[in-house]
Amino acid sequence: MRFDLTEEELMVQKLARDFTVREVEPVVEQIEKTNQTPREMLKKFSEVGLLGITLPKEYGGSGASVLSDALVVEEVAKSGIGMEWLVSMNNSIGDTINHFASEDIKRKYLPPVCRGEQCLSILFTEPATGSDPKMITTTARLEGDHYVINGEKRFISWANWGGYGTLYAKDEEGKISCFVIEKNWEGYKTDPPYQKIGGHAQESVDVYFNDMKVPKENLVGEKGKGFEILLWWIAAEKIQQSAASLGIAEAALEESIKYAKDRLLRSGPMANLQGIQWTLAEMKTRIEAIRWLTYKCACLRDEQAPNWLTMAALCKTFAVPTAEEVTLLGLRLHSGYGYTTDFKIGRLHKAVLGGFGIATSIEVNKSIVGGSLIR
Numbered sequence: 001m002r003f004d005l006t007e008e009e010l011m012v013q014k015l016a017r018d019f020t021v022r023e024v025e026p027v028v029e030q031i032e033k034t035n036q037t038p039r040e041m042l043k044k045f046s047e048v049g050l051l052g053i054t055l056p057k058e059y060g061g062s063g064a065s066v067l068s069d070a071l072v073v074e075e076v077a078k079s080g081i082g083m084e085w086l087v088s089m090n091n092s093i094g095d096t097i098n099h100f101a102s103e104d105i106k107r108k109y110l111p112p113v114c115r116g117e118q119c120l121s122i123l124f125t126e127p128a129t130g131s132d133p134k135m136i137t138t139t140a141r142l143e144g145d146h147y148v149i150n151g152e153k154r155f156i157s158w159a160n161w162g163g164y165g166t167l168y169a170k171d172e173e174g175k176i177s178c179f180v181i182e183k184n185w186e187g188y189k190t191d192p193p194y195q196k197i198g199g200h201a202q203e204s205v206d207v208y209f210n211d212m213k214v215p216k217e218n219l220v221g222e223k224g225k226g227f228e229i230l231l232w233w234i235a236a237e238k239i240q241q242s243a244a245s246l247g248i249a250e251a252a253l254e255e256s257i258k259y260a261k262d263r264l265l266r267s268g269p270m271a272n273l274q275g276i277q278w279t280l281a282e283m284k285t286r287i288e289a290i291r292w293l294t295y296k297c298a299c300l301r302d303e304q305a306p307n308w309l310t311m312a313a314l315c316k317t318f319a320v321p322t323a324e325e326v327t328l329l330g331l332r333l334h335s336g337y338g339y340t341t342d343f344k345i346g347r348l349h350k351a352v353l354g355g356f357g358i359a360t361s362i363e364v365n366k367s368i369v370g371g372s373l374i375r
């Protein structure tokens with residue numbers, strides 16, 4: 001157990017913090033209005049070395065720790081626009097490919113992602129199932145030297161951007177396999193993005209497969225073993241979601257302190273009131289608890305500790321709802337002004353709700369943790 005960040009991690013944290021202020025904050029209003037992220041953002045993340053941060057250098061990555069990745073996600077999330085998903089998705093899906101795919105796949109697909117030329121998506125959710133991926137109905141039928149994919153996926157982040165994806169589909173035996181696909185292949189089609197209540201940087205679309213051909217060699221891992229790969233990715237993403245929740249909660253506290261100091265009530269700044277200080281103290285206490293659980297889980301994954309997948313579920317079970325509470329406390333502290341778009345606090349609350357509260361099945365995570373306790 002370590003409590004200090006390494007010099008490299010401190011450097012990455014500062015890099016991500018500066019990047020967020022310099023490159024993300026200036027486009028927040030534009031993204032909120034248009035619901036679209038400027039495509040050059042991917043390249044910008046890559047130019048400062050934040051894409052593929054945990055991937056080996058031979059594939060264009062930086063070979064940094066999982067904790068470094070969490071620190072990046074935490075910093076970018078502070079803008080409250082959902083931009084952290086762009087970097088977190090690319091990094092965690094890239095990690096999955098690196099962990100499970102063949103050398104040929106890694107050499108072909110990872111370097112363009114690290115260069116910010118291609119965007120990664122993960123495709124498992126379907127109209128009839130999200131929190132129970134075993135119910136996937138998309139099919140992968142082996143025909144000679146390729147698989148034929150048919151089906152539909154829902155809410156897929158950046159599936160409308162050029163690049164690659166890890167697709168989960170059922171084979172002839174009803175078992176789930178994982179494939180790397182290219183998002184411009186024939187038979188691949190997307191709808192326009194959903195209009196969401198928050199996290200507007202993230203574009204989520206439905207995807208349709210109509211006899212899309214995937215070469216046999218694009219199978220990731222063994223045929224029929226895709227569910228284990230999906231569980232691995234989901235666990236890795238839980239640490240990222242916890243890190244994003246942390247960043248959003250920190251930004252909510254920062255905004256609340258600023259507001260409490262500026263806002264004059266009858267006797268002076270609102271911050272002087274004991275009740276307001278108690279609210280700030282509650283926010284800070286919860287933030288520190290999220291921080292240490294999240295950092296600990298990132299370190300467990302770094303160490304490949306056998307319990308890291310269960311701990312990631314535990315982490316998310318605590319981090320996401322707690323960050324929701326923190327942003328709500330901040331929103332209440334802003335009172336009527338918090339309900340206007342003149343203040344950032346409303347955006348932060350919606351980002352944590354929309355991005356992580358709703359898109360994540362907390363109940364399923366509780367079942368993972370609870371189940372592990374009685375086994």
Ligand SMILES: Cc1cc2nc3c(=O)[nH]c(=O)nc-3n(C[C@H](O)[C@H](O)[C@H](O)COP(=O)(O)OP(=O)(O)OC[C@H]3O[C@@H](n4cnc5c(N)ncnc54)[C@H](O)[C@@H]3O)c2cc1C
Nearest residue numbers: 122123124125129130131155156157204359361362363364
């Ligand atoms: C912004 C956003 C981005 C997304 N990006 C992607 C993406 O890139 N790729 C992708 O594949 N998917 C993506 N998703 C989909 C996301 O993974 C699903 O929304 C999520 O898995 C939950 O599925 P669902 O919405 O279908 O909820 P459902 O599965 O319908 O669940 C509904 C509710 O039932 C609860 N529940 C489920 N099972 C149990 C149980 N056993 N006991 C008690 N309660 C239970 C759940 O916790 C939830 O509250 C995204 C979603 C959003 C909103």
